[in-house]
Amino acid sequence: MSSSAEKYDVFQAVADPTRRKVLQLLAGGELPISAITSHFTMSRTAIAKHLHILSEADLVSGRKVGREKRFRLQPEPLEELKQWLAFYDRFWDNKLSILKHVVEHPEETND
Amino acid sequence: MSSSAEKYDVFQAVADPTRRKVLQLLAGGELPISAITSHFTMSRTAIAKHLHILSEADLVSGRKVGREKRFRLQPEPLEELKQWLAFYDRFWDNKLSILKHVVEHPEETND
DNA sequence: TTGACATGAAACCAAATGGTTTTATATAAT
DNA sequence: ATTATATAAAACCATTTGGTTTCATGTCAA
Known part of the structure; x- marks a missing residue:
């Protein structure tokens, strides 16, 4: 059971290219x-911070x-x-049916 | 054929909760x-900026x-x-093999 | 044509982000 | 015991981000 009251969510954690590379x-x-760190040009401290953020997102x-701290992936x-x-699958998988729906229900198209 | 040299990629665009709500x-x-804008408490200008970002990501x-500008979802x-x-599917789909690894290497299981 | 509506654009701002350097501490190796 | 390694923690910094307010412009309606 990992921490709660996390500052970073998965969306944010994954938004940074460095962090995505770390996950990889x-x-x-x-x-x-x-x-x-050896895979990057930035400092170890910077990587440690990214790891902390990934950690807050439970990734x-x-x-x-x-003397070392080993990190492992937690993909859940x-x-x-x-x-x-x-949720967005239906909006581009079978786009025709959506289009059809919109055309047939124009009143749902404002708000 | 949408714009190139985009400042925001999909990962960043989707990282913000307001922008996710806009997409929805x-x-x-x-x-x-x-x-x-009527669905938010923030100003119209703020929403316009978010739309610009989503636009740069082609979303x-x-x-x-x-006189109005209508936006539509582009989920591609x-x-x-x-x-x-x-890519990460295999890392939690067969979770059992991971568990097996942990059980077989208890010395790595502190902290 | 006058006013209301919908947007665009610019200037501004506080806080968050992504990095740095410096200092300290614990562990390992000689 | 001493030195080298691996990390932690703190202070600092520039840029980006996410918001605001203000002003200008184009379009619709009366």
Whole structure:
């Protein structure tokens, strides 16, 4: 049961390209901060902050092993994104039926 | 063929809750700025800016009709998000294999 | 043509974001 | 014990973001 009252949600967490790259790296397996940092030009501190944000969104979790802190991917929150997207499926999968609907119900087209 | 050299990508565009609500409203059909604004407490100008951002991400398109500008949903760019998500499917679909890994390596399970 | 409506555009602002450098602390290795 | 490694935490900074207010412009209606 991860933290609540999170500052960052999945949408925000995933909006940053650096964080997306971090997630991709972690998809390959657990990694300590230094190893992650080695794939970027920015400082380790910057990466640590991104990890903190990803952590708040529950997209990663970290555990200390010796002197290093290893992070692993926690993809579950992506489900929320997936479900959000699912709503829009009908708007471009079978676009014709939607168009048909709109044409047949023009009164629903204002507000 | 929509604009290029866009400042906002889909990830950023969708990161803001106000913009997600705007998309949802437009899912119900084409709407002018004023009508959209009526669903929020913030100013019309603010909404217009959000629409501009959504427009840069090609998630909406606007056309002038008389004195009003009507916006409609353009869901196609969401496909990019969908594909990005698809990559992570395998990381939680077969969650059992992950669990198995954790159980078999308890020494990695503190913090 | 006069006024109301719908939008556009610009200037401005506070807070958030994404980065830095510096300092401190815990662990590992020699 | 000493030094090197890995991280944490804090202070700082520039830019971006998300909002505002104000003013200008185009269109519709009376």
